[in-house]
Amino acid sequence: MSNVSHPEGYVVAVLGATGLVGQTMIAILEERNFPVRTLIPLAATSGGRTVHFRGADIPVKQVQPESFDGVDIAIFSAGGAASLMYAPEAASRGCVVVDNSSAWRMDANVPLVVSQVNPGALKPHNGIIANPNCSTMQLAPLLKALSDAAGLERVVVATYQSVSGAGAKSVADLVQQRATVVSGGNATSTIYPHAVVSSPIPAIDVFLPDGSTKEETKVVNESRKILDLPSLRISATAVRVPIERSHSEAVHVELSRALSPDQARAAFAGMQGVTVVDDPVNHAYPLAADAAGSDEIFVGRVRTDNSVEHGLAFWVVSDNVRKGAATNAVQIAELLVKMNLVHGARHDA
Amino acid sequence: MSNVSHPEGYVVAVLGATGLVGQTMIAILEERNFPVRTLIPLAATSGGRTVHFRGADIPVKQVQPESFDGVDIAIFSAGGAASLMYAPEAASRGCVVVDNSSAWRMDANVPLVVSQVNPGALKPHNGIIANPNCSTMQLAPLLKALSDAAGLERVVVATYQSVSGAGAKSVADLVQQRATVVSGGNATSTIYPHAVVSSPIPAIDVFLPDGSTKEETKVVNESRKILDLPSLRISATAVRVPIERSHSEAVHVELSRALSPDQARAAFAGMQGVTVVDDPVNHAYPLAADAAGSDEIFVGRVRTDNSVEHGLAFWVVSDNVRKGAATNAVQIAELLVKMNLVHGARHDA
Numbered sequence: 001m002s003n004v005s006h007p008e009g010y011v012v013a014v015l016g017a018t019g020l021v022g023q024t025m026i027a028i029l030e031e032r033n034f035p036v037r038t039l040i041p042l043a044a045t046s047g048g049r050t051v052h053f054r055g056a057d058i059p060v061k062q063v064q065p066e067s068f069d070g071v072d073i074a075i076f077s078a079g080g081a082a083s084l085m086y087a088p089e090a091a092s093r094g095c096v097v098v099d100n101s102s103a104w105r106m107d108a109n110v111p112l113v114v115s116q117v118n119p120g121a122l123k124p125h126n127g128i129i130a131n132p133n134c135s136t137m138q139l140a141p142l143l144k145a146l147s148d149a150a151g152l153e154r155v156v157v158a159t160y161q162s163v164s165g166a167g168a169k170s171v172a173d174l175v176q177q178r179a180t181v182v183s184g185g186n187a188t189s190t191i192y193p194h195a196v197v198s199s200p201i202p203a204i205d206v207f208l209p210d211g212s213t214k215e216e217t218k219v220v221n222e223s224r225k226i227l228d229l230p231s232l233r234i235s236a237t238a239v240r241v242p243i244e245r246s247h248s249e250a251v252h253v254e255l256s257r258a259l260s261p262d263q264a265r266a267a268f269a270g271m272q273g274v275t276v277v278d279d280p281v282n283h284a285y286p287l288a289a290d291a292a293g294s295d296e297i298f299v300g301r302v303r304t305d306n307s308v309e310h311g312l313a314f315w316v317v318s319d320n321v322r323k324g325a326a327t328n329a330v331q332i333a334e335l336l337v338k339m340n341l342v343h344g345a346r347h348d349a
Numbered sequence: 350m351s352n353v354s355h356p357e358g359y360v361v362a363v364l365g366a367t368g369l370v371g372q373t374m375i376a377i378l379e380e381r382n383f384p385v386r387t388l389i390p391l392a393a394t395s396g397g398r399t400v401h402f403r404g405a406d407i408p409v410k411q412v413q414p415e416s417f418d419g420v421d422i423a424i425f426s427a428g429g430a431a432s433l434m435y436a437p438e439a440a441s442r443g444c445v446v447v448d449n450s451s452a453w454r455m456d457a458n459v460p461l462v463v464s465q466v467n468p469g470a471l472k473p474h475n476g477i478i479a480n481p482n483c484s485t486m487q488l489a490p491l492l493k494a495l496s497d498a499a500g501l502e503r504v505v506v507a508t509y510q511s512v513s514g515a516g517a518k519s520v521a522d523l524v525q526q527r528a529t530v531v532s533g534g535n536a537t538s539t540i541y542p543h544a545v546v547s548s549p550i551p552a553i554d555v556f557l558p559d560g561s562t563k564e565e566t567k568v569v570n571e572s573r574k575i576l577d578l579p580s581l582r583i584s585a586t587a588v589r590v591p592i593e594r595s596h597s598e599a600v601h602v603e604l605s606r607a608l609s610p611d612q613a614r615a616a617f618a619g620m621q622g623v624t625v626v627d628d629p630v631n632h633a634y635p636l637a638a639d640a641a642g643s644d645e646i647f648v649g650r651v652r653t654d655n656s657v658e659h660g661l662a663f664w665v666v667s668d669n670v671r672k673g674a675a676t677n678a679v680q681i682a683e684l685l686v687k688m689n690l691v692h693g694a695r696h697d698a
Contacts, residue, residue, distance in 0.1 A: 195638070210653065213629075243549065283543065292547075303561055
């Protein structure tokens, strides 16, 4: 299948097409006018559903290895198990997979890419590209800016993650919890052990033997890989909050050299896709509701952290479903096209 | 008025008696069977309201300097302006004031006390005792435990503060915002520039010239004073979240000496009023909803922070209206009685 020319665009498959991120991926492919010749929406079980794309309702097909025959680019957001099973199948058929699960991110042979941070890592690839975790995604461009400007010594992050990070079911669960509270009831979750409407929950993904969560470990390991700082000292507490959309993060960093808040704001503003919102006296700081629907990463509350030499603190907010997942995956696909990496530029080619 | 004996108890005034914290103070005086001979509920404007105490409805009086004639102990929770005006008036009349505002906390002549951390600071006093900020309150006993066990080098805190920290009006505002969202509307706040129901808001109290908020500065300065560690390196990001009751905090500390998570849990458990809830694999970690109504400080998610030598991370939750405000104020009053400091034991006596 390699070296086929696509004068009219690419055959693009989306696995997990009916999920919150998958649907957003399809919307963003259309929004950004990605050169799609044919869209193939796939799901673990099709259930007779359709997705809307460029004015048409396209039937969702049940995924099987042969689904990827003739596909140029496949964007996956169907969980780790599906990615482990189907990404190699797709890659072996000459398709480039952009995978949003955690399955391949830390594989040494798989690039892990934030579009504006490390596009160069795409070349070479072996047919599978990993899309970072949402919490990592919105932080990486800011850490990159600081690393370039003044060197990174240590990073401490506390997250305020919206329920949409756990998919459409979690959003519906919060909506139901809110309705229960409003009607005077005692809210419980239909899917989790605790109700987020009444408690921030410091438990995202599974717990590891060292007491951290897998989500917290993702922030650590993925940041190191994306920034190519394998020994970066970074630590996180990941917390779910009763917000529908967008993740917020409180970040305290220690830099190698002095950097004033003004210099930090300038460094942040110099990153593509980053908007500085920092006029707190006039109530302007990044807010989840303002970020929802945008592809930008918003940063504000930039200030000196006096508790350490060359300390800096800031507040980062981005739409976790868009830049945190779907948009970056599409941006990776755009880079693959731009860098001529859709076919024939593989490690083993 | 000094050295009067009170065989049947004390005359206790509560200023701000109709507020959320004031009402809770009165409830806790009754719950804990504080030796009240006469309760005098006071407010800036009485409005003909009453408070319930020991089965009776007691009229709220409008405060004036003479309100404190014959009063032994006055507990204030009516804001900084009222405290600045009336605390000296009360003290000059021989009354001991326990003040929940920020007005006197950093005054070198005013003890700032968390009941189980630094009760010794009450002696001597000049008639005014300050009750710490809620965010500081729940953290101080844990920092004290760590400081004693392994020395404190640096503390980084991110808070998840409930709306009740801003009073009953803010709770009603969140309730209204939730109802608006549930009915499909676009929530706005009736009192703040932004709606917390859809965004964590990194802005509590006013902004200072260095870009921090007064709330964040309180955590820094009050912790140093309470712990008697004037140069403690500590930094905070304070954030409001759409939760009605209890504050949560993600804390990352650097200790002077090695301390395992098990040793840290033992040190925490050794503090009066601290409960360790730390079995995350079985979904047990401190939660705001579980803490609501309790006087305990709950700590969990205790784990090593590998990003720094002798690093430790944990998650702290407590009812901000109770231990974070009303309960500690009553506990201070109890200490004043126990330590014979209600009368005649002043600095200038």
